[in-house]
Amino acid sequence: MADVFRVEKQIGEKKLILETGKIAKQADGAVVVTYGDSMVLVAAVSALPWRELDYFPLSVEYREKLSAAGKFPGGFMKREGRPSTKEVLTSRLIDRPLRPLFPDGYFDEVQILATVISADAENDPDILAVIGASAALSIGTIPFQGPIGAVRLGRIDGNFVVNPTYENREKSDFNLVLTGKQDTINMIEVDAKQVPEDVAAEAIKIAQQSIKDICELIEELVAKCGKEKQVPQLEWDQELADEISKKYSDKFKDAFGIKLKSDRNNTLKDIVKEIVEQYCPEPQPGQEVRCSKRLLGRIIDGIQRRIVRDRILDGKRPDGRSITEIRPVSCEVGLLPRSHGSALFTRGETQSLVAVTLGTSSDEQIVDGLIEEYGQKFMLHYNFPPYSVGEVKPMRGPGRREIGHGALAEKALEQVRPKIEDFAYTMKIVSDVTESNGSSSMATVCGGTLALMDAGVPIVEPVAGISIGLVKEKDKYALLTDILGDEDHFGDMDFKVAGTKNGITAIQLDIKAESLSYDIIVESLEMAKHARLKLLEIMAQTISKPREKLSVYAPKLTSIEIDPKFIGKLIGPGGKNIKALQEKTGTKIEIEEDGTVYISCVGGEGHMEAGELIQAMTESPTVGRIYPKAKVVSIKDFGAFVEIIPGIEGLCHISELADGFVKNVDSILKIGDEIPVKLLSIDDQGRFKLSRKAALAQMKAESEAKPKPEAKPESETEGQAKE
Structure with missing residues (x-):
């Protein structure tokens, strides 16, 4: 064994x-x-x-x-x-x-x-x-x-x-x-x-x-x-590397001095093509190739890496900025008319188009795993189409990188989401990176904040994100604010920090070196804070707080609490009651096991009407209460049977329909009418006695008792009109 x-x-x-x-x-x-x-x-x-x-x-x-x-x-x-x-x-x-x-x-x-x-x-x-x-x-x-x-x-x-x-x-x-x-x-x-x-x-x-x-x-x-470690045979040709470096370093230095990414990349491609044609051409019969494409690629990457890093340590970044400078930022909100909230955030050559969609509890993402199943009410999806970096690639589902970047931005923004009891909507944020030259996940955080505020989501505080880079050679190092793609590729660190004016909401650190010291981490955090506060100031110039009203295309949502024992009554046999309520009010009603009822509708005030009806349904009928929208369900010679709340009916006798003598019930009511009635009494057999006459009289008296606004003097009215 x-x-x-x-x-x-x-x-x-x-x-x-x-x-x-x-x-x-x-x-x-x-x-x-x-x-x-x-x-x-x-x-x-x-x-x-x-x-x-x-x-x-x-x-x-x-x-x-x-x-x-x-x-x-x-x-x-x-x-x-x-x-x-x-x-x-x-x-x-x-x-x-x-x-x-x-x-x-x-x-x-x-x-x-x-x-x-x-x-x-x-x-x-x-x-x-x-x-x-x-x-x-x-x-x-x-x-x-x-x-x-x-x-x-x-x-x-x-x-x-x-x-x-x-x-x-x-x-x-x-x-x-x-x-x-x-x-x-x-x-x-x-x-x-x-x-x-x-x-x-x-x-x-x-x-x-x-x-x-x-x-x-x-x-x-x-x-x-422990077993003895392998000693890998690493392919390398120092003589060839020195030769190529001596011949092409100056060309690479000039290329990395070009500020615009597309122009810089085109120049670099031309230089690389020239090197490949000279040192690793397509093999011809009887011709010996000097090196493999893999080795040549490593040599070229090493030359580029050294040049970019040396320039940065000398204070020269590829786009000409200082080490603490943020690229030019522009913000726009409300540019997608049918989205519930939208924003376009651009920082240099990195751009994110963000849309927010508001939904109900039925739109939650159900998450099942090792722990108990739960519903996710706040989610962010990050997409990185190939055109964002000028490439052609097959379109498949989201890759690990996209899922990871989306999760980081989601963490950053979820910390400031409103409490469920204050804002019961399910929120979905979709970020499409339309241009990329470094730190697209932090652009998603900034764009997500703007889009949430444009949607009217009452977030606790605006959030911004920035990425700090590092180039380190022995004891000399440079920390860089808002890194570019080249600075990420040839650098030692990508330190993403998101937060509000009050503090951090998310961090993600990835390094290419073996490890970092604690002191560099602390310095990076402070550098990120200054950049974040600057970004928040810029974003506030476009929108500084959530809009007071939601989009007209967003569902209107309200929630009420009922005693769980009334859930069966609210649903009714075969869903009869809840279906009737939804049809009558034009709403969507969702019921939780704890008695929380979510009511939503698009347009109109049906959600408020449904809430009132549900409250009435789940309360015991009260003697002396007026039910303003009771429904006539049947008419007899002696009166009308009226449904005061779904499933509960009472009799409004012909003598209680109106003041004075009423010869025929049909002369006042017809089936389907909504009328106000007052519950006069409940007898020993649980039958309800209703009165339209009493309800009208009480409503009239209450209306007359309300103080009327004082009429303004004629002179004052004229003065205001002239103004």
Whole structure:
């Protein structure tokens, strides 16, 4: 039997356990991570690529088996299908901190599969999957330059909590996911309720201690069972690289001095084409090619990288801005007449067209997974069409990048959404990136804020987002505000920060270097704050607060609370009562199990009428009350039967129809008429005695008793008319 190796350490309130040697022994590295009753199996395997690639083919798949939580998948098919949004986001959460920790020029295929095999109702397995991936790579032969640790930190009533439970995360005003090595950071994710920068910085410092403990735990496992690492044979030709650099560096420098992206890219393409034709032409019979296209691509990328980075460290950015300068910003709202809210946000050569749609509770996104099913009332969808960067690509469904960028922008804006009791609408934001040259997710945040205010959504505060970049060579570094695509590609960091004037609502840090210091993170947060406040000022010049009225095309929505015992009565046999109400008022009525009733309509005031009728239906009939819109349902010689509320009828005797003698009921009423009646009494058999005569008399008396507005003197009226 194979040896089983196990290490454990207290992290937060529970023990973190790493075990290998029992499951998935044919993988290069496989680890089971346990925390509470949550368990994740992570396996890592490498293979030679089946074709020549010019990129590192790392693939990460995180899957949640519903059997881990004792659940069946919903719907007809009982086998798990395509990955959920949570699974896609967790796959990215694993991928992003690991990718920079493989050798430059390493092109073997590496696959990491993380499977949740047990899930309790307390501990999110996503952090365990990151730790497991780091451990599986560390104990195997794959040349991974780790380990890294991962931890989640929350803040409840001002106190930080390591790896909070699902329940505690709901109470937390700050949620941080941090990954890194023992003393450095390589990924941050935050969602927060307008938390100041100093709180975020303090949280990062506290979380680093747990990261250190987890890295030590993985190193303990490696010491017990780690395998010798592969030494990758990296393709390189320094003599060729020096030759091309000497010949073409000046041309590249001139190209990177062109400010307009399209012109710059066209010039760069011409230079690259010339190099390829000279050093790697299409092979002819008997002709020897000097180098592979992959090697030539790496050499060219290295030359461009060095030139761009050197220019930035000398204070020269590709578009000529200073390192703290934001690109020109323009904002427009209300440009889509039929959308409930819309905005066009442009920052330099990055542009986002955003539309907001308001709906009812039936429009919620139902989310099912390891935890209890719930309805999502606030959602943001991010789209990145290929024309935004002048490319031609097949149009398929949203990719991982689009889902990830949308989730970041959604987190940033959801922190300022109104409370459900104040604004019960389901909100969907769609951002189409129509131009892109860096930081399109932060343009989505800004455009989303403008569109929400244009729609009349009473957000707590406007939100803006900015991306901070970094170029670092040894002890010299430059932080860049509002980075371009080239600065992102050739730089070391993409630090996205979104928030209000009061504090941070979301952070996402991705790096291309191995790791960053705490001091650079703190400096970046402060730099992002200054840029964010400037953006908020610019946005406020277009729209500074939510519109007071919703679009005429948005549904009108109201909600009332009824006693749950009346739900059956409101619905009626076979839905008879609720269907009649909807037809009568032109509304859509939705009922929750707790007795909350949502009523919506487009145009008119049907939602208010339906609310009044529902209130009347779900209250016990009250003697002495007037029912102003009672419906005549049948006529007899002795009077009329009138429905005062759906399902409840009473008799209005002929003598109670009007003052004086009434010979025929037909002379006053016909079936279907709506009349005011007063409930006079309820007899021992539960029969209702109604009076139209009494209702009319009381309504007349109340009308006459109301004070009438005083007539203005004639002279005053004339004076106002002249004015």
